[in-house]
Amino acid sequence: MEEVPQECPGTGSAQAGRGASCQGCPNQRLCASGAGAAPDPAIEEIKEKMKTVKHKILVLSGKGGVGKSTLSAHLAHGLAEDENTQVALLDIDICGPSVPKIMGLEGEQVHQSGSGWSPVYVEDNLGVMSVGFLLSSPDDAVIWRGPRKNGMIKQFLRDVDWGEVDYLIVDTPPGTSDEHLSVVQYLSAANIDGVVIVTTPQEVSLQDVRKEINFCHKVKLPLIGVVENMSSFVCPRCKKESQIFPPTTGGAEAMCQDLQIPLLGRVPLDPQIGKSCDKGQSFLTDAPDSPATLAYRSIIQRVRAFCHRHPSHEEEQRSTS
Template sequence: MLFKQFIWTWCYGIKRCLCLIRSDCPGTESEAAGKSSSCQGCPNQKICASGATTAPDPAIAEIGVKMSTVKHKILVLSGKGGVGKSTFSAHLAHALAGDSTKEVALLDVDICGPSIPRIMGVEGEQVHQSGSGWSPVYVEDNLAVMSIGFLLSSPDDAVIWRGPKKNGMIKQFLRDVDWGELDYLVVDTPPGTSDEHLSLVQYLSATHVDGAVIVTTPQEVALQDVRKEIRFCQKVKLPIIGVVENMSGFVCPKCKNTSQIFPPTSGGAERMCADLDLRLLGKVPLDPRIARSCDEGKSFLTEVPDSPAAKVYQSIVQSIQDYCSNRAKEEQSNT
């Protein structure tokens, strides 16, 4: 039975991956799956038409119950690697936890490249298991972290896993970690639009997700992949909170002039947001002290609070908090 469930989950993930590429696909959960004219010629037509994709994964309901104690869930996404998703996720968590009345957690689902333990200054810590599940690692009294990095014997160990094992790990993070009562859960994701992202959306489908923050850098080579991530969010009906342009120019600490290290040849995130009707949350300037604080496991926001980058971070975080608050009020008024 376990083997059968394993194979079903693996096939389900592959089918969703292939179908999401097609802009005219009705979707694997649709009654028209495998039956509409757009399905002609699709290699998954017979499988979708058979109704095999409608069988629910029992873990979805379990995760829904577990996540019911988390008020706000924020995913940090980008189709491009190296744009600073983990850095932004870490500082978003630090900023939210700056309010001592709020309980915050940071979940790292970058299975093959878990950098959050180092950035948060908890590298080498171990996860303990109790009767209520895995206990996350605490950076502060109100800031918890979970990452596969805590389960490796060495930070240099390579995680060489195929999709199904990655999906199983994400399922355990969402279902088996003792998160407790949380005000915010920030989820740091890897680049792309594949297994990890599909698993997150699938497993969180029974619970409320506030939305995604899309991180990019100004150059067109990054924006090309970011547009794919935006398309992914639209396809799976994941709300987009807004876009953050990272490494947006370098502010000289002496003359205060700004130099474009990554020139926005196609207009940068600002032009992309205008074209796609998305909100630009802010432009974070390039500051070498951000990288140094990440290497040292410290919060840049507390180390250099008066820097231009820190002020932009604070403005972005405030916008995200306002978005979550307004969304919660809208949902309450509709019930």
Template sequence: MAVTDNIPEHCPGPTTEQAGKASACQGCPNQNVCATAPKGPDPDLPLIKERMSSIKHKILILSGKGGVGKSTFTSQLGFAFSNDESIQVGVMDIDVCGPSIPKIMGLEGEQIHQSLSGWSPVYVQDNLGVMSIGFMLPNPDDAVIWRGPKKNGLIKQFLKDVDWGDIDYMLIDTPPGTSDEHLSITQYLKESVIDGAIIITTPQEVALQDVRKEIDFCRKVKIPIIGIVENMSGFICPNCKGESIIFAPTTGGGKKMAEDEEVPFLGSIPLDPRIGKACDTGVSFLDEYSDSPACKAYLDIITKIKAQIKD
């Protein structure tokens, strides 16, 4: 079950000797993870807490659905924060099997370097550092075929062995779902405090179904929800600025879901083909296309995020 103090009834807990073995564990999707995980207090948690103590704000970017634009949003949020040279920003990519952050942020082909104080992030600019398994692959097309324990070990290394330095905002890009990587990051940061999660969706019901599960996940593991962002909410023509609805919100879309779930709605980002172009070339969409309605939507959302996360 999820790593949380508020565990469901009859769950023996993920750190007990009966974890993954009790009758209540039968049929649980995390049964194998709990059964094979080391029992008792994790000796690395104090090391992670010490390393993370220099990071002011830790924000998870989540969505139960794949392909809704989590990595795109993470990268643009990172670029936007780093436009203020007085702010230090870190982006941690824990999508182990699909690491797209290096490509999106213009760092493809870069490698991690070791220093006396640990691994060094790869820097987009002086105040924007990135860490991803993508930097460790000899070929960007190589498949990462790992089971849970190895994924968890890498995430732990990103937290305790990377010399992030003093960071104002740490943005953690996650894979789809509510599985190994999500359980690991919440467990490892349990003593370091996560400020909250930004949950990305698209308007159609097939995405909203999975995103509701992500909201439920956050509540079960006690992660505050900063808000919902609806991505790809309509197509904006770069020339005439006319809008066409591509993914029709048959049940009201992200805003209606946020109202139903009683969580903040941060805003909608329209489709703009230049967002894809910016990601392919590894540049900031907000800098390159500041006249775009999508850029204004991003900036409005970022203002709301900053208002919720205060020093």
């Protein structure tokens, strides 16, 4: 049996979608359609636009429903607690945009200015962009094929007037599909600082997370680490800890040790998290003493430290010039 190379040639390669390692890849046709063609001019335009954004963080998950958008929102809330830090949250979950609801921005509309689309602001230093702002109703279904999704992501990155931003957090859909390839390709020249991957403790979730980690390695995305959501539940009355999703294979900790990647933290179940998200409020301020809040804050601190240890491409250019 012929051995298949494990290395992905990358979306910008002439071999994209055509190499031996591309056989069987679900995105083979998408990559092959652009292989050998002239580089998309939007990549350079986006690079220019992103010069005002210091750090770019992607939040990924293998499965849906593991709390990825919730983590993205609270990562943004936590970083924006420093009034001197400008934060942007971009929701590219085109078919399931939950960020407007979680951030308390349902019903808001995108406004156009001379410099492009303006984000919708939660606070003066926290701006949000989502396809949810372009729908006439939160119940509207987005029934788009890949090219239209990719075009929307391109617009978000190229045409939104983000301004001077310290952190851009990108909330992605589950899996490794068109949206992920698009954001990696369009930000390839602008440099992505790293990826936070969200999971729950059970093996059915970890299985998909391993695929996500493999995807990151293949497209050369730096891994900041893994967050284990819903790790346990502490009863507010008796304080007894229960495992709602038993870690049959050791949970995220065992997986991270096996793959030699950082475990950023475990966030316990707290019913108040769901309530805060439904109300569009920050759980960090609603329940400041919750063990889940302490876990979130520790994760946020580790993400901030990672970004500061790995200066952005623009900062590196400034320091060497």
